[in-house]
Amino acid sequence: MIEIFGPNVSPFVIKVLAAANYKQLPYTHTENVSIRELSKLNPHTGKVPVVLIEGEAIFDSTLILRQFDKIKAEPALQSEDKKVAAKQRMLEDWSDESLYWYNQALRWAPENEERTILQNSRFVPLFARPFAKPLLRHLVGKQPKAQGLGRLPYKVLLAELGGKLEDLELLLGESTFFFSENPSAADFAIYGVFCTGLLDGVTPDFEALMSKHPALLKWHKRVAAVSGHLTSQASGI
Numbered sequence: 752m753i754e755i756f757g758p759n760v761s762p763f764v765i766k767v768l769a770a771a772n773y774k775q776l777p778y779t780h781t782e783n784v785s786i787r788e789l790s791k792l793n794p795h796t797g798k799v800p801v802v803l804i805e806g807e808a809i810f811d812s813t814l815i816l817r818q819f820d821k822i823k824a825e826p827a828l829q830s831e832d833k834k835v836a837a838k839q840r841m842l843e844d845w846s847d848e849s850l851y852w853y854n855q856a857l858r859w860a861p862e863n864e865e866r867t868i869l870q871n872s873r874f875v876p877l878f879a880r881p882f883a884k885p886l887l888r889h890l891v892g893k894q895p896k897a898q899g900l901g902r903l904p905y906k907v908l909l910a911e912l913g914g915k916l917e918d919l920e921l922l923l924g925e926s927t928f929f930f931s932e933n934p935s936a937a938d939f940a941i942y943g944v945f946c947t948g949l950l951d952g953v954t955p956d957f958e959a960l961m962s963k964h965p966a967l968l969k970w971h972k973r974v975a976a977v978s979g980h981l982t983s984q985a986s987g988i
C-alpha cells in the first residue's frame with residue numbers, strides 16, 4: 752500500500768503522483784497534511800512529499816521515485832543505458848535543486864505574492880487563516896531570499912529563467928523525452944515545476960515565457976498524457 756501526502760501545488764508532489772501514475776502503482780493521496788502530522792510523518796526534513804510504503808515513511812521525491820522502481824521495475828524511471836541514466840539523474844537533481852528555486856522566487860516576488868498566498872491559504876488551518884499571509888511568508892516565502900534567487904531584480908530573474916527554458920528546449924531537441932524516447936525521473940521533475948508555474952494564473956510571466964517555447968509545451972502535454980496526470984487540474988494548459 753502506497754500513501755502519498757502533500758498538496759497538488761507542490762512540484763515535488765506532482766512529480767511523485769505523475770511517476771506513480773506512469774508506473775501504474777496503486778496509491779492513496781492526502782493533500783492536506785497539518786504541520787503536526789507532517790512532523791510525525793517526516794521528522795527528518797519536515798517537507799512534502801512524504802510517502803508511506805507498507806507503513807515505512809520515505810521523504811524526498813528523488814528517493815521516493817527510486818523506491819517506486821524497487822517496488823515495480825517496469826516501466827523504469829531511468830534509462831537502461833548508464834550514460835543516459837546519468838544525464839537523467841543530473842537533470843532531475845538540477846530541476847529539484849535549481850529550477851524549482853527560479854519558480855519559487857517568481858511566485859514569492861512582490862509581482863505575484865498576493866496570488867501565491869491566496870492559492871496556498873487553503874492549506875492553512877481555519878483557525879490560523881487570519882494570519883495566513885505572515886504565516887506563509889514566514890514558512891515558505893522567505894526561502895527564495897535565503898537561497899539567493901529571490902534577491903534578484905524581477906527582470907533579471909525573468910531573463911535568467913527564460914534562458915533556462917531555452918537551454919531545456921535545446922537539451923530536449925528532437926527527442927520525445929529528455930535524452931530518451933521514454934520518460935524518466937527527470938521528465939517528471941521538470942513537469943512538476945512547469946505544472947506549478949502554469950497553475951491558477953499565479954505566475955502569468957511564467958506562462959508568457961513558456962508560450963515562447965512551443966516544443967516544451969508539447970513535451971509538457973506528452974508527460975501529462977503518459978502519466979494520465981492532472982491534465983486539466985494542474986497543467987494549466
Ligand SMILES: N[C@@H](CCC(=O)N[C@@H](CS)C(=O)NCC(=O)O)C(=O)O
Pocket residue numbers: 760761762763797798799800810811812813847890891
Ligand atoms: N528535495 C525535496 C524538496 C521538498 C520541498 O522543498 N517541499 C516543499 C514544498 S514544494 C516544502 O515542503 N516546503 C515546506 C518547508 O520547507 O518547510 C523533494 O524533492 O521532495
